[in-house]
Amino acid sequence: MDFIIGHYNYWVVIVLMMVGLYTVISRGNLVKKIIGLNIFQVSVFFLYISLGTVEGGAAPIIAEGVKVYSNPLPHVLILTAIVVGVATTALALALVVRIKETYGTIEEDEIHNLDHSL
Amino acid sequence: MKPNLILHVIAKFLIPLIILFALYVQFHGDFGPGGGFQAGVIFSAAIILYSLVFGLESGEKIIPHHWLRILASLGVVIYAGVGIESLFLGGNYLDYTILGSNQIAGQHLGILLVELGVGITVAAAMLILFFAFAGRGRE
Amino acid sequence: MFDVVVDIVLLTFLATTSFAIMRMTNLFAIIMLFGIFSLLSAGLFVVMDAPDVAFTEAAVGAGISTVLMLTTLALVKRSKEPYYDEAPKTHTAWLPLIVVIVTGSALIYGTWDIPNFGSADAPSQTHVARFYLENSLPDTGVPNTVTAVLASYRGFDTLGEVTVIFTAAVAVMLLIGGKRPKSVPKTEGEEAKDEA
Numbered sequence: 001m002d003f004i005i006g007h008y009n010y011w012v013v014i015v016l017m018m019v020g021l022y023t024v025i026s027r028g029n030l031v032k033k034i035i036g037l038n039i040f041q042v043s044v045f046f047l048y049i050s051l052g053t054v055e056g057g058a059a060p061i062i063a064e065g066v067k068v069y070s071n072p073l074p075h076v077l078i079l080t081a082i083v084v085g086v087a088t089t090a091l092a093l094a095l096v097v098r099i100k101e102t103y104g105t106i107e108e109d110e111i112h113n114l115d116h117s118l
Numbered sequence: 119m120k121p122n123l124i125l126h127v128i129a130k131f132l133i134p135l136i137i138l139f140a141l142y143v144q145f146h147g148d149f150g151p152g153g154g155f156q157a158g159v160i161f162s163a164a165i166i167l168y169s170l171v172f173g174l175e176s177g178e179k180i181i182p183h184h185w186l187r188i189l190a191s192l193g194v195v196i197y198a199g200v201g202i203e204s205l206f207l208g209g210n211y212l213d214y215t216i217l218g219s220n221q222i223a224g225q226h227l228g229i230l231l232v233e234l235g236v237g238i239t240v241a242a243a244m245l246i247l248f249f250a251f252a253g254r255g256r257e
Numbered sequence: 258m259f260d261v262v263v264d265i266v267l268l269t270f271l272a273t274t275s276f277a278i279m280r281m282t283n284l285f286a287i288i289m290l291f292g293i294f295s296l297l298s299a300g301l302f303v304v305m306d307a308p309d310v311a312f313t314e315a316a317v318g319a320g321i322s323t324v325l326m327l328t329t330l331a332l333v334k335r336s337k338e339p340y341y342d343e344a345p346k347t348h349t350a351w352l353p354l355i356v357v358i359v360t361g362s363a364l365i366y367g368t369w370d371i372p373n374f375g376s377a378d379a380p381s382q383t384h385v386a387r388f389y390l391e392n393s394l395p396d397t398g399v400p401n402t403v404t405a406v407l408a409s410y411r412g413f414d415t416l417g418e419v420t421v422i423f424t425a426a427v428a429v430m431l432l433i434g435g436k437r438p439k440s441v442p443k444t445e446g447e448e449a450k451d452e453a
Contacts, residue, residue, distance in 0.1 A: 005261060006373025011365060012268040018361040019275040025357075026350035029343035031284055031326070031333065035291055038322070039275050042298055045310070053305045054382060055375030060306075060402040061150065062394045068377070070306040071386040072393075072402040076411060079403065080418040082313045083155045083240060086322045087425035090247040093329040094432040097254060100333040107344045143312070148399045151308035153407060159316040166324055187430075194423050197416055212412040222398035229399060229408040232415070236408075239419050243426035244321055246434075251328040254433045 009050040016043035028108035030096045034089060041085050048074040122171075129171040136164035144237050148226070154233040158240025166248050174252050183249065186242045193239025200231045260304060267301045284330055285341040292323040309403045 016039055023036025052071035060072035100106050103114055144157030169177025181189075201212040209216035214228025274294045281287050295318025302311035334340040372379040393405040407415055 002373065005265070006376070007368050007371065008265055009268065009374045010368040010371055012272050014361055014364045014368070015272050016275050017364070018357045019272075019279050021360070022350075022353055022357045023279050026353040027343065028346075029284070031329065032287065032343055035278060035287060035326075038291065039278065039294070042294070042318075045314075046298070046301070049302060049305050049307050049310060050374060051371075051379070051381045052307075052386075053375050054377050057306055057375075057377075059151065059308050060390065062390070062400045062402060069390050069402070071382055072389055072406050073386055074381075075307045075310050075403045076406045078307075078310050079153075079155055079313055079407065080415060082310070082317050083159065084418055084421050084425075086317045086325070087243060087247070087422045089322055090251070090325050091425050091428050091432075093325060094250070094429045097251070097329060097332050097433050106333050109344070147404050148401055150401065151312060151403075152401075153309065153404050156309065156312040156316060159313065159321060163316055163320045166321065170324070190423055190426055194419055197419055201412075201416070212416070214409060221396070225397040225409055226399070229397065229404065232408045232412065233404070236415065236419055239423055243422045246426045247325060247429055248321070248328070250429050250432075250434045251325055251332070253435075255328065255331055 009046070013043050013047045013050065016040075016046070030099065030106040030108065031093075034092050034096070037092075038085070038089060041081075045078045045081065048078050125171050129167060133164050133168055136167070137161060140164065144233065145230075147233055148229065154236030155240055157233075158237040158242075159244060161237070161241045162244035162248070165245055169248070169252065174249075174256070178249065181245065183246075186246050186249070189238055190242035190246060193235045193237070193242065196235030196238065197232055200228055200235070204228070264301070264304050267297055267304065271297050271301065282343050282345075283339075283341055284343060288323060288326045288330060291326070292319050295319040295322070309401075 020036045020038075020040030020043060023039065024033050027033060027036065052074035054068055054070050057068040057070040058066045060069045060075065062069075096106055099111065103111050105111060105114075140157045140161035143152035143160060144154065147153035147157070165177060165180060168180065200214070200217075204213050204216050205211055207216045212228075212232075214232075215221045215224045217227050218224030271294065274290055274297065278287050278290050278294065281290070295314060298318065299311045299315035302308075302314055330341060335342075389402055389406055389410065393402045393410075394400060397405045397409050399405045399409075
């Protein structure tokens with residue numbers, strides 16, 4: 001039981017990761033692919049934050065009378081990664097908008113057919 | 119856009135609070151949770167809310183596009199400039215200790231300036247992203 | 258103990274939401290669910306003692322990225338009903354399913370070696386983390402260790418991140434900044450599709 005509770009976080013992280021990966025490789029809609037990538041990204045955030053958590057620890061803001069803190073390093077890495085993540089997601093969405101304007105569709109199969117019919 | 123009374127009143131009430139909160143998060147980030155990244159995002163969220171409720175044109179009147187471009191670059195320049203300043207004063211790049219009279223003062227000043235740069239760039243970049251997507255929709 | 262219960266309940270919600278996102282075909286509903294997904298993750302970050310990260314995730318994930326995705330959806334919707342649906346799948350995706358199951362099993366086998374969640378003597382807690390927690394206040398005078406590490410100890414890293422955000426904004430501006438060309442000439446393929 002201890003083992004299950006102690007590893008539940010990591011298992012959910014892997015489930016989220018695989019859901020994201022499956023969405024990316026099995027769906028043809030480009031917006032849906034980007035959402036799959038985002039789910040994958042969030043699962044990586046959880047992996048880092050889970051690894052940094054200490055049982056009974058406080059948030060890493062130094063205060064008197066607090067002995068145990070969580071690990072601040074994953075927080076720093078993920079904090080910046082989230083904001084960079086939304087910037088890169090916006091770049092991907094911009095590419096999707098341009099694809100829609102050029103091809104008239106955002107379905108991968110239809111784009112593929114259009115490319116071959118030229 | 120059709121005006122909606124409830125949205126207008128609530129937004130007018132909320133937007134100053136959101137901006138105030140963003141400033142608090144920006145400048146209180148040394149002592150509590152917060153910092154440049156969060157403050158920038160919250161600040162841009164206030165302006166995005168305004169544009170969503172009152173229309174894109176009124177949103178663009180608050181901060182014109184060329185200002186946003188200047189601000190986005192200004193943040194990076196502030197950040198890199200702090201590094202170069204410490205180089206000129208004889209320290210290493212981004213070594214804030216040399217900026218003040220003692221180590222604590224120098225570090226404090228450096229962190230404050232750097233976080234300010236981060237906040238300005240993030241806020242401007244998020245607004246550039248939003249206006250680019252929203253502006254594409256009109257003919 | 259209460260923490261662990263909240264943690265497990267929220268994680269289960271999160272996994273359920275992700276399955277719903279994967280199964281649905283209406284993009285509008287998917288994007289709204291993704292906003293809920295982000296809000297749940299923000300709650301989880303608070304439970305895991307990361308208020309800074311929770312702040313950012315709540316503002317970025319539930320706020321800005323949802324708005325960006327909705328504006329994108331308005332630009333890429335179909336010309337006739339159903340506006341927001343993805344194309345129906347023509348075949349069952351067995352190969353991706355197999356790939357995902359194999360990869361997932363390998364990763365879960367890998368978790369056997371990870372120390373339990375929250376254990377204080379895990380390798381990740383014993384190296385630089387201790388150094389940062391002990392030295393950041395005397396070194397910088399900033400009680401929030403996250404800010405101290407972000408801006409001072411790892412200043413180069415953050416400079417790089419800010420540059421990445423700036424570059425992404427410039428790239429988006431180059432791609433879709435400005436107005437759309439008035440009349441987009443129809444491609445041959447689109448005409449053929451309209452006839453069909």
